[in-house]
Amino acid sequence: MRVGILGSGLMGGKLGMIFARAGHEVIFSYARSNDKLKRLARDAKGKTRPGTPRDAAQEADALLLAVHWSRIDDVLKQAGDLSGKVIVTCSLPMDAGNTKLIIANSSSGAEEVAKKVPKARVVSAFNTVPSEVLFGVYDARRKTTRPSLVYCGDDESGKTVAAELIRDAGFDPIDAGALHIARYTEPFALLVAQLAYEGEGGPELAYRFERFGK
Ligand SMILES: NC(=O)c1ccc[n+]([C@@H]2O[C@H](COP(=O)([O-])OP(=O)(O)OC[C@H]3O[C@@H](n4cnc5c(N)ncnc54)[C@H](OP(=O)(O)O)[C@@H]3O)[C@@H](O)[C@H]2O)c1
Numbered sequence: 001m002r003v004g005i006l007g008s009g010l011m012g013g014k015l016g017m018i019f020a021r022a023g024h025e026v027i028f029s030y031a032r033s034n035d036k037l038k039r040l041a042r043d044a045k046g047k048t049r050p051g052t053p054r055d056a057a058q059e060a061d062a063l064l065l066a067v068h069w070s071r072i073d074d075v076l077k078q079a080g081d082l083s084g085k086v087i088v089t090c091s092l093p094m095d096a097g098n099t100k101l102i103i104a105n106s107s108s109g110a111e112e113v114a115k116k117v118p119k120a121r122v123v124s125a126f127n128t129v130p131s132e133v134l135f136g137v138y139d140a141r142r143k144t145t146r147p148s149l150v151y152c153g154d155d156e157s158g159k160t161v162a163a164e165l166i167r168d169a170g171f172d173p174i175d176a177g178a179l180h181i182a183r184y185t186e187p188f189a190l191l192v193a194q195l196a197y198e199g200e201g202g203p204e205l206a207y208r209f210e211r212f213g214k
Helices: 010-021 033-043 053-059 069-079 109-116 131-139 155-170 179-197 204-214
Strands: 004-005 025-029 048-050 064-067 086-089 121-124 146-155 172-175
Touching: 004 010, 004 053, 010 025, 010 033, 010 064, 010 131, 010 155, 025 033, 025 053, 033 048, 053 131, 064 069, 064 155, 069 109, 069 155, 086 109, 109 121, 109 179, 121 155, 121 179, 146 155, 146 179, 155 172
Parallel strands: 004 025, 004 064, 025 048, 064 086, 086 121, 146 172
Antiparallel strands: 121 146
16 A cells, blocks of 8 residues: 655654565655655665655555654644545654653543544554564564554544554554544553663563553
C-alpha cells in the first residue's frame, strides 16, 4: 500500500524505512528540514519519496501520525482533508517535557485525534514500542515467536490496514478492541518506555512485557 508518514522522527523515520523494506510505497513528510526527508527517502531505498503532509494525505492509503503532541494540530492542518483516510497514530499526549500524559483516564490521545478528524479512520498502534527496538524486531520477523503489539480502533477496515502494517513490521498484531481502549494502552506505553529507557533490562524487558498478556 501507499503509506504517508506524518512526522519523520524517531518513530516515523524508522517505521517508514521498515514499511518501505516490506514493499510499501512510502512518502516521508513533516520534519524540520527537507534535506532530512530526502535523506530518509534515499536511505530507505524502495519506492520512497519526500513530500509535504498534504502530498502524503492525498496520495497515501494509510498515514502514520508520529509527532509530538504539541505538533498534532499543525501537522493535521498541513495535511488538509483526511476524510476516509486510515490514520495509525502512535503519538502520545505528552506534556512539553515528555514527563507525563496530559490526557488520561476519561479520554486518550487517540480519541482526541479522532475528534479532530471525525471523518478519518483512526487506529492507535505502535505507541507501546520504543523506537530503538523497531529494526531488531523487523530483522527477526521470520522467527516463530514474534513480539505482540496491541492496537485498537472503532473502524474495522482501518484496523485491518493497521494489523497488516504491524505484521509487516515484524510484530504479532493483537486487537485490543475499540478506540477508547487507548486510555489503557497509552499509560502502558509509558511503562514500556520506562523499562526500555531506564530499567536495567532495557528493550529485552519491554518485549517480555508486551508478550506477557499473551
Ligand atoms: N520515540 C519513541 O520511542 C516513541 C515510542 C512510542 C510513542 N512515541 C510517540 O510518537 C510520537 C513521535 O515521537 P518521536 O520520538 O518519533 O518524536 P521525534 O523524533 O521528535 O519526531 C517528531 C517529528 O516531528 C518533526 N517536527 C517537530 N517539530 C516540527 C516543526 N515545527 N515542523 C516540522 N516538523 C517538525 C520532527 O522533525 P525533525 O526530524 O527535524 O526533528 C520529527 O521528524 C510522539 O507523540 C511520542 O510520544 C515515541
